[in-house]
Amino acid sequence: MVQQSKILETLGAVTGAHNISxxxxxDEGEVLFCIEVGPDGGPEIEEMRQKAEAAVREIKGVSHVxxxxxxxxxxxxxxxDPHGMNKNPPLExxxxxxxxxxxxxxxxxxxx
Numbered sequence: 001m002v003q004q005s006k007i008l009e010t011l012g013a014v015t016g017a018h019n020i021s022x023x024x025x026x027d028e029g030e031v032l033f034c035i036e037v038g039p040d041g042g043p044e045i046e047e048m049r050q051k052a053e054a055a056v057r058e059i060k061g062v063s064h065v066x067x068x069x070x071x072x073x074x075x076x077x078x079x080x081d082p083h084g085m086n087k088n089p090p091l092e093x094x095x096x097x098x099x100x101x102x103x104x105x106x107x108x109x110x111x112x
Contacts (some may be wrong), residue, residue, distance in 0.1 A: 002029055002061040010059060011035075014052045021070075029063035031056055039073045 002025050011020050011033070019036035035052060037045050046069070053065045 001025075001027065002031065002059060006059055007031060007033070007056055007062075010055050011052055014055045015048060018048070022068075029061050031062055031065045032068075033066075034068045034070045037069055037071050039071050041069075041071065045069060 004023055004025055007023060007025065008020060015035055020033055021036060022032070022034040024032045033056075035049060049067045049069055053067045056062055056065045056067075
C-alpha cells in the first residue's frame with residue numbers, strides 16, 4: 001500500500017507553494033489529487049500538473065495517477081444598487097397613489 005505521506009512529500013517538491021487537496025489512494029495503487037492554483041495561471045500550470053503526475057507515478061506501488069487543477073476566483077463585489085432604484089438624481093414621477101391588485105385567478109382586471 002502506498003503511503004499518503006510519501007505522496008505529499010513528493011508533491012511538495014514538485015508543486016511548491018500550491019495546495020494539494022483531496023488526496024485519495026486506492027488499495028490497487030490508484031492515486032487521485034487536486035492542485036489548487038491561482039486564477040491567473042498560465043501554460044506553466046499544466047506543465048506542473050504533468051510533472052506532479054510523473055513524480056507520483058515513480059513511487060513504488062503506484063499504478064495510476066490523476067491530478068486535477070482547481071482554482072477559486074474571488075466573488076465579485078455586489079452592486080450597491082442592483083436594481084437601479086437609487087437614482088442620482090432621484091427619479092421623480094407624478095404619482096400620488098398606488099393601488100395594488102393581486103389574485104391567483106385570471107380575469108380580475110389587473111391590467112386596468
